[in-house]
Amino acid sequence: MIRINLALQGGGAHGAFTWGVLDRLLEDDEIEIAAISGTSAGALNAAALKAGMVRGGRQAARENLDWLWGEIGAIENDAFSSWLNVVSPATTVMAKLMEYSPAYAAFDALSRMSSPYVFGGLIQNPLIRIIEQFHFDHVRAAAEPELFICATNVRSGKVRVFQDGEIGVQAILASACLPTLFQAVEMTDPVTGKTEAFWDGGYTGNPALFPLYEPRFPDDIVIVNINPLYRANIPEDAPAIQNRINEISFNSSLLRDLRAIQFVKELIAEGKVGNGAMKDVLVHMIADDPLMNELNVATKTIPNPVVLTRLRMAGRGAAEAFLTAHKTDLGNRGTVDLVSMFG
Helix, strand or coil: CEEEEEEECCCHHHHHHHHHHHHHHHHCCCEEEEEEEEECHHHHHHHHHHHHHHHHHHHHHHHHHHHHHHHHCCCCCHHHHHHHHHHCCCHHHHHHHHHCCHHHHHHHHHHHHCCHHHHCCCCCCCCHHHHCCCCHHHHCCCCCCEEEEEEEECCCCCEEEEEHHHCCHHHHHHHCCCCCCCCCEEEECCCCCCEEEEEEHHHCCCCCCHHHHCCCCCCEEEEECCCCCCCCCCCCCHHHHHHHHHHHHHHHHHHHHHHHHHHHHHHHHCCCCCCCCCCCCEEEEECCHHHHHHCCHHHHHCCCHHHHHHHHHHHHHHHHHHHHHHHHHCCCCCCCCHHHHCC
């Protein structure tokens, strides 16, 4: 059995890519997921997977993920979904059509010029109705995979990682709370006993890797990355600039954690720390930057059935390619070249 940890990024509707990755990983009986750190869409994927695993194993986890994304907007009929995918425009065309649609333009302008507090409690996160259907007795069960859900404390600006019995509707809503769209999620923090306010975890931990460094977890961390690290073209129009700012912001915490891992690796290699004093983490990444470069903040904000289908298919394909190339590396060596990444 190959034991791994998963780190699932947030990125709105682009989390359907992670859905595809998880669907493929769950097909492999030789892979066991020990722990998951997730943020925003990654938190939803993580909770759905955990609840399904506890209820009925791998197949139930896959079915639970299908249900989750069906609720978000994916077409659950595979035959119709495949047909619609074939007859629809190219992904780049669909992304631009969505970005410049009057409805999205009005929505985007409203989110920039007004505060969600202007509307009182009239605007609620549409994910509430989905998250409330999660079986939290399964999500919080004392069974693997262990879950870590990341949010950002508004007052302190620090990452807050919820785990075990702390994970409920409010914690997952907090992890997915974009401050330009929704009021901060306020809840009593069981650690401080105070009422704290939280925003999306992507600002401080997208996702946080440090919970996965615990000795009881395996060395391998497989990151499912849905915010492109690199874009060759310099953004020039306003939507493209805002989109790239969003991507850079939501990748910054991940890059910080990866740089720290590389620093520790250098200390271990140079013999500057004692044997076993620090964990030698093996980092892997499943991503599809070419596809993500075709998408934009509109496809991230508005779930489109065709785009969701393509993201899921791409996720399955990326996971398949990773397993073909690197399955034998799991447990033996990392497959992300951190030296080149930070050279």
